[in-house]
Amino acid sequence: MRTRGAIAVVAAQVLLYVGAAGCSTEAQMRSGSALVTHVSAVTQGDPEPTAPRARLGLAEGWGPTADELDEAATLVGDLTLTQLAGQVLVADWSGTRPPVEMVRDLHLGGVIWFSGNITSADQVRRANRALRRADDRPWPLLVGVDQEGGLVERAGGVVTGLPSFMTGGAARRPDLTRAATAATGRELRGLGFTANFAPVADVTVGAADPTIGTRAASSDPALVAEQVLAAARGYADAGLVSTLKHFPGHGSVREDSHVTLPVQPRSLAQLQGRDLVPFRDAVAAGSSSVMVGHLDVRAVDPGVPASLSRDVVTGLLRTDLGFDGLVVTDSLAMTAVTRSYGPARAAVRALRAGADVLLMPADPVVARNGIVAAVRRGDLTRRRLEQAAARQVALLMHHRDARGAPPGSARPQALAWSRAAVTVLSRTCQGRLVGRRVQPVGDRDVVAAFTAAARSAGLRVGPRGTRVALLRSASRSVRADVAVAVGAPWVLAGSSARHLVATYGTTPGAMRALVEVLLGRRPAPGRVPVEVADVPARGC
Structure with missing residues (x-):
């Protein structure tokens, strides 16, 4: 506990500082405020001034120490x-x-x-x-x-x-x-x-x-x-x-x-x-x-x-x-x-x-x-x-100062994520869903991405193949053997295609995961995470 004499000395220092400076600058105002805060702590018997974080009402528990x-x-x-x-x-x-x-x-x-x-x-x-x-x-x-x-x-x-x-x-x-x-x-x-x-x-x-x-x-x-x-x-x-x-x-x-x-x-x-x-x-x-x-x-x-x-x-x-x-x-x-x-x-x-x-x-x-x-x-x-x-x-x-693995390509992790997500919403959950040749239709960029993945897997691409519709938006007029929602899965609502698939993306990893499922080389473990009207299943 400080003595009254010590308190008076500190208070006098504050008054002299404020009187001499006139609080004419922002820095002086901040310093004067800090002295006043210290005097307040002294008069209340606190052993130390308030921690900087407490002065601003900052609490822990969300990251910073x-x-x-x-x-x-x-x-x-x-x-x-x-x-x-x-x-x-x-x-x-x-x-x-x-x-x-x-x-x-x-x-x-x-x-x-x-x-x-x-x-x-x-x-x-x-x-x-x-x-x-x-x-x-x-x-x-x-x-x-x-x-x-x-x-x-x-x-x-x-x-x-x-x-x-x-x-x-x-x-x-x-x-x-x-x-x-x-x-x-x-x-x-x-x-x-x-x-x-x-x-x-x-x-x-x-x-x-x-x-x-x-x-x-x-x-x-x-x-x-x-x-x-x-x-x-x-x-x-x-x-x-x-x-x-x-x-x-x-x-x-x-x-x-x-x-x-x-x-x-x-x-x-x-x-x-x-x-x-x-x-x-x-x-x-x-x-x-x-x-x-x-x-x-x-x-x-x-x-x-x-x-x-x-x-x-x-x-x-x-x-x-x-x-x-x-x-x-x-x-x-x-x-x-x-x-x-x-x-x-x-x-x-x-x-x-x-x-x-x-x-x-x-x-x-x-x-x-x-x-x-x-x-x-x-x-x-x-x-x-x-x-x-x-x-x-x-x-x-x-x-x-975070330490972790050095930067590298995220492709393996992106592929694993897509493989776990690809979803078959029709009743056929096993085996090959396409023939030896496929004919993709839809947005030009998506068709190009799918074609690259199909050819890389040894699948032929061209006319008179299994028709695969790659859908960004709903389109009941598109005739296809396989309808694939490459974005929102609800675009499959009302589709007459025999097989319904959702990939949730058009990345190389998503297209590769799709082709693997179409060829029956990998299962489709995903389940559609939203309601899709008129579909027979949420996933396999």
């Missing part, structure tokens, strides 16, 4: 207000030259790559090296990409492509899911990426779901939860930050948030029983990061995008589900946000809601300046900004 959280809190506490405002932004850019100046000038927390930024693996590797050297901050830059597999593969030209995430739901082999995502994560890590905005934790409703579809593992919440946890652990094995999306669930709405603000009409009880299950289980298992979607959740905060809603982010995700980790917004350049909110207002609203990383603001300069202005006028606290930045920095540092 206590030491990493303390270090991150200390580091961001030394940033200027404008640097802090930039640190919570992750921006996109145009062209193929790395946006080094943008990162340095705005002190961006990170950048996100798209296919238009990529020309080759060497170009990506060199660009990410340049981005890491953009400034001298002692923590990694968030260098992210959307590499889910299937329809969403922004780095598909430079890393091994995975089939859609529904492959995991069909295979029901979390060990294979973890192996596939770990292998892909190592490829991404080898190119200089530090984050992948995957996996999808949405529960699809099936054919009525226009946005998620096969990006989801299943329409069964428990199965989705199992696969999401396996995928997230695989990315973590590779030392990559992953992000579960799109909270509180995009798979059960009928509109696309890229073009409008979708309405989620379900009651809170309905959400808790279905859409929230994968997120709830992932949070309980210690998952590190969650992306919040732009959904009008009528049961929680009507008319407000979930990403900008304090009732959703702080109330539903953090308080009700107990999530202490990193919250990322979906792209703030999407119409669901931009039709009602400008870049500055959206950024401030997201931070006030409880988000930590603001992804793709429509204008990062305006967003950064809007955050600074909000803090200066008292609409947003510096503590909330430091808290957001510290979570991001701590998680990046946590993965920075």
Whole structure:
């Protein structure tokens, strides 16, 4: 216990410091605040000042250690207000030259790559090296990409492509899911990426779901939860930050948030029983990061995008589900946000809601300046900004020193995943399903991929062979002996083909697994993880 005399001395030091400096600079204000905090601790009889992580309300249990959280809190506490405002932004850019100046000038927390930024693996590797050297901050830059597999593969030209995430739901082999995502994560890590905005934790409703579809593992919440946890652990094995999306669930709405603000009409009880299950289980298992979607959740905060809603982010995700980790917004350049909110207002609203990383603001300069202005006028606290930045920095540092297998091709793991998922929905589950010659029909690119796999297996391709329809969409007019859903399995509904097969992807591995089943060389162990009308079986 300190004496009253010692307390008076420390208090006098605070008064002298504040009086002499006039709190005229941001650094002086921070130092003065630290002294006041220390005096408060002394007067209450605390033996030591509060730990940096506790000062920002940061808790363990989602990845970073206590030491990493303390270090991150200390580091961001030394940033200027404008640097802090930039640190919570992750921006996109145009062209193929790395946006080094943008990162340095705005002190961006990170950048996100798209296919238009990529020309080759060497170009990506060199660009990410340049981005890491953009400034001298002692923590990694968030260098992210959307590499889910299937329809969403922004780095598909430079890393091994995975089939859609529904492959995991069909295979029901979390060990294979973890192996596939770990292998892909190592490829991404080898190119200089530090984050992948995957996996999808949405529960699809099936054919009525226009946005998620096969990006989801299943329409069964428990199965989705199992696969999401396996995928997230695989990315973590590779030392990559992953992000579960799109909270509180995009798979059960009928509109696309890229073009409008979708309405989620379900009651809170309905959400808790279905859409929230994968997120709830992932949070309980210690998952590190969650992306919040732009959904009008009528049961929680009507008319407000979930990403900008304090009732959703702080109330539903953090308080009700107990999530202490990193919250990322979906792209703030999407119409669901931009039709009602400008870049500055959206950024401030997201931070006030409880988000930590603001992804793709429509204008990062305006967003950064809007955050600074909000803090200066008292609409947003510096503590909330430091808290957001510290979570991001701590998680990046946590993965920075990850050790694992060196980068290599993910092809073997992708093939094993597809082999476990390929599904025969008709009654013939054994033996050869095609003759010595096949005639594939459908999308030109898919036909080319199938043809390569068929010829590699010794199967002849040409007219007057067994007709194999490779379907991306439903088409009852296509006459075929074998109908293959290469994407969503519900396109097989109403097909008159003798044999019905689902592959959940068009990757070389998926096509090879298909050909092996058609030739009777391997079984089809998968089970379709969604409802498909008018089919005789869910799998063999």
